[in-house]
Amino acid sequence: xxxxxxxxxxxxxxxxxxxxxxxxxxxxxxxxxxxxxxxxxxxxxxxxxxxxxxxxxxxxxxxxxxxxxxxxxxxxxxxxxxxxxxxxxxxxxxxxxxxxxxxxxxxxxxxxxxxxxxxxxxxxxxxxxxxxxxxxxxxxxxxxxxxxxxxxxxxxxxxxxxxxxxxxxxxxxxxxxxxxxxxxxxxxxxxxxxxxxxxxxxxxxxxxxxxxxxxxxxxxxxxxxxxxxxxxxxxxxxxxxxxxxxx
Amino acid sequence: xxxxxxxxxxxxxxxxxxxxxxxxxxxxxxxxxxxxxxxxxxxxxxxxxxxxxxxxxxxxxxxxxxxxxxxxxxxxxxxxxxxxxxxxxxxxxxxxxxxxxxxxxxxxxxxxxxxxxxxxxxxxxxxxxxxxxxxxxxxxxxxxxxxxxxxxxxxxxxxxxxxxxxxxxxxxxxxxxxxxxxxxxxxxxxxxxxxxxxxxxxxxxxxxxxxxxxxxxxxxxxxxxxxxxxxxxxxxxxxxxxxxxxxxxxxxxxxxxxxxxxxxxxxxxxxxxxxxxxxxxxxxxxxxxxxxxxxxxxxxxxxxxxxxxxxxxxxxxxxxxxxxxxxxxxxxxxxxxxxxxxxxxxxxxxxxxxxxxxxxxxxxxxxx
Numbered sequence: 001x002x003x004x005x006x007x008x009x010x011x012x013x014x015x016x017x018x019x020x021x022x023x024x025x026x027x028x029x030x031x032x033x034x035x036x037x038x039x040x041x042x043x044x045x046x047x048x049x050x051x052x053x054x055x056x057x058x059x060x061x062x063x064x065x066x067x068x069x070x071x072x073x074x075x076x077x078x079x080x081x082x083x084x085x086x087x088x089x090x091x092x093x094x095x096x097x098x099x100x101x102x103x104x105x106x107x108x109x110x111x112x113x114x115x116x117x118x119x120x121x122x123x124x125x126x127x128x129x130x131x132x133x134x135x136x137x138x139x140x141x142x143x144x145x146x147x148x149x150x151x152x153x154x155x156x157x158x159x160x161x162x163x164x165x166x167x168x169x170x171x172x173x174x175x176x177x178x179x180x181x182x183x184x185x186x187x188x189x190x191x192x193x194x195x196x197x198x199x200x201x202x203x204x205x206x207x208x209x210x211x212x213x214x215x216x217x218x219x220x221x222x223x224x225x226x227x228x229x230x231x232x233x234x235x236x237x238x239x240x241x242x243x244x245x246x247x
Numbered sequence: 248x249x250x251x252x253x254x255x256x257x258x259x260x261x262x263x264x265x266x267x268x269x270x271x272x273x274x275x276x277x278x279x280x281x282x283x284x285x286x287x288x289x290x291x292x293x294x295x296x297x298x299x300x301x302x303x304x305x306x307x308x309x310x311x312x313x314x315x316x317x318x319x320x321x322x323x324x325x326x327x328x329x330x331x332x333x334x335x336x337x338x339x340x341x342x343x344x345x346x347x348x349x350x351x352x353x354x355x356x357x358x359x360x361x362x363x364x365x366x367x368x369x370x371x372x373x374x375x376x377x378x379x380x381x382x383x384x385x386x387x388x389x390x391x392x393x394x395x396x397x398x399x400x401x402x403x404x405x406x407x408x409x410x411x412x413x414x415x416x417x418x419x420x421x422x423x424x425x426x427x428x429x430x431x432x433x434x435x436x437x438x439x440x441x442x443x444x445x446x447x448x449x450x451x452x453x454x455x456x457x458x459x460x461x462x463x464x465x466x467x468x469x470x471x472x473x474x475x476x477x478x479x480x481x482x483x484x485x486x487x488x489x490x491x492x493x494x495x496x497x498x499x500x501x502x503x504x505x506x507x508x509x510x511x512x513x514x515x516x517x518x519x520x521x522x523x524x525x526x527x528x529x530x531x532x533x534x535x536x537x538x539x540x541x542x543x544x545x546x547x548x549x550x551x552x553x554x555x556x557x558x559x560x561x562x563x564x565x566x567x568x569x570x571x572x573x574x575x576x577x578x579x580x581x582x583x584x585x586x587x588x589x590x591x592x593x594x595x596x597x598x599x600x601x602x603x604x605x606x607x608x609x610x611x612x613x614x615x
Contacts, residue, residue: 050519052515052518052519074518075518075521075522075523076521078518078519078520078521079521082519082520083519085512085515085516087512089512089513089515089516090516091513091516091517091531091535092535092612093534093535093538093612102520102522102530102531103520103521103522106522106526106530107520107521107522107526135611135612135613137612137613138613151520152520155520155521
């Protein structure tokens with residue numbers, strides 16, 4: 001049984017179909033990369049998985065249990081499915097420690113001390129221990145994004161969704177963020193990442209899905225998708241990326 | 248492309264020729280300064296005469312006049328600097344290079360304008376003094392009759408305490424009530440629709456009705472209805488309720504605008520961590536919104552503080568009402584001036600204090 005089983009889902013914004021009968025499975029401890037042109041539905045797909053967007057058709061199962069549709073406790077679902085955004089979305093009025101401990105205290109009902117202990121352990125693990133008392137605006141983009149990842153990890157999620165987390169970063173800061181993702185992959189964290197970092201997707205993922213017009217156009221191992229894509233649009237997309245020297 | 252640029256005629260940058268010293272500007276400043284000095288001395292002489300006529304005699308009248316006369320001459324300082332600048336500019340022009348005269352002229356012009364600014368400020372002061380002294384000091388006597396102000400001040404201050412009481416209680420109530428209404432206006436989903444409708448109808452109605460009318464309706468109307476519990480409340484309670492209802496509608500709009508000004512991605516981040524709608528508002532959105540709301544809230548509060556003077560329509564003896572009684576008895580408005588001064592006195596420190604608090608908060612959150 002797949003860990004996440006997305007069956008034939010569709011999502012429209014008004015008349016605009018964003019996701020169109022899309023199916024996808026993610027196994028436990030797998031890293032799945034979603035690639036594809038902008039507007040192909042990568043972000044929307046991730047946001048549907050943790051219920052930030054309601055789907056119009058189809059169903060999503062986690063551990064065999066249906067987590068889409070009316071009546072689902074999305075707050076409970078989101079406890080176990082973490083997401084990290086392109087724009088970090090840290091809370092600017094809280095220190096780093098405040099950002100990381102808010103949800104564990106308010107949602108998981110941990111004591112403040114226990115939440116802070118957990119937060120400090122995570123921050124230390126990712127080289128951010130000395131930033132615990134800083135406010136987000138005083139950190140570099142790379143540091144902010146690492147804090148955002150730690151904030152999601154502090155909920156001890158079963159799966160982490162990463163939505164183009166390096167797209168807003170200066171090139172030299174990308175590697176410090178990807179370093180964390182690599183570490184998490186080695187530890188067996190289940191992850192779904194929408195990304196434009198093709199080299200990284202190739203290195204870290206077990207499966208790559210090429211999204212096009214809101215559906216999975218082609219999927220396979222990174223070697224196959226990047227080495228021998230069989231479908232025309234996949235090839236065209238990858239060669240345009242190659243022309244831009246981004247592989 | 249290259250040949251297009253090659254074939255083009257040579258263009259030279261043209262930013263003006265040799266500068267000249269700003270003689271006309273300096274002469275203008277000189278003439279106006281001389282005029283204002285004469286006007287100042289004339290006004291001081293009238294003031295001295297008025298003081299002597301009113302029985303204020305002694306050395307301090309002479310001292311005050313002398314001090315004011317010396318102060319009037321201070322206009323010579325910026326004028327002297329303007330003159331020095333003008334002279335430097337003239338010398339620099341004679342040396343026949345471009346850069347130094349340009350800088351000298353710029354400095355001379357700036358100094359001339361500073362002198363003109365000082366002249367204007369002094370002109371305003373002289374005008375005000377002339378107004379107060381006009382018609383045999385009638386203006387000063389009507390609005391600033393010091394003996395009456397001193398005599399009635401304890402009475403006015405005591406009545407002003409009622410204003411303070413009303414606006415302090417109202418401000419606290421309004422902060423809570425406005426938030427409640429704003430949250431109702433933002434209630435999510437289909438279930439929230441009736442709440443949203445009620446809240447926005449309330450805001451529409453109570454923003455439209457003049458505050459003074461609301462005070463009148465509640466303050467006179469509710470006791471007439473004879474509804475138990477309500478009819479026995481004090482008049483001050485009624486006006487507090489009336490003001491809370493009116494100002495609460497404005498405050499709710501300030502809260503709502505503040506909450507909506509926080510980017511939706513903050514709500515997305517909070518909800519994605521499993522926080523509920525209310526938790527996200529309470530811990531993430533509202534604390535950030537409050538920072539946006541503080542300046543308009545202060546505006547609203549200062550407006551409210553002044554609006555407490557409206558309670559006189561239902562007969563509450565507040566500072567304004569008290570000053571009107573004094574004005575009727577003495578045929579003089581000076582007590583009302585005291586009230587105005589009291590309102591000014593409480594409003595200025597609030598804005599300064601708040602500005603400092605916000606600066607501190609910004610320094611804490613923002614990158615250095």
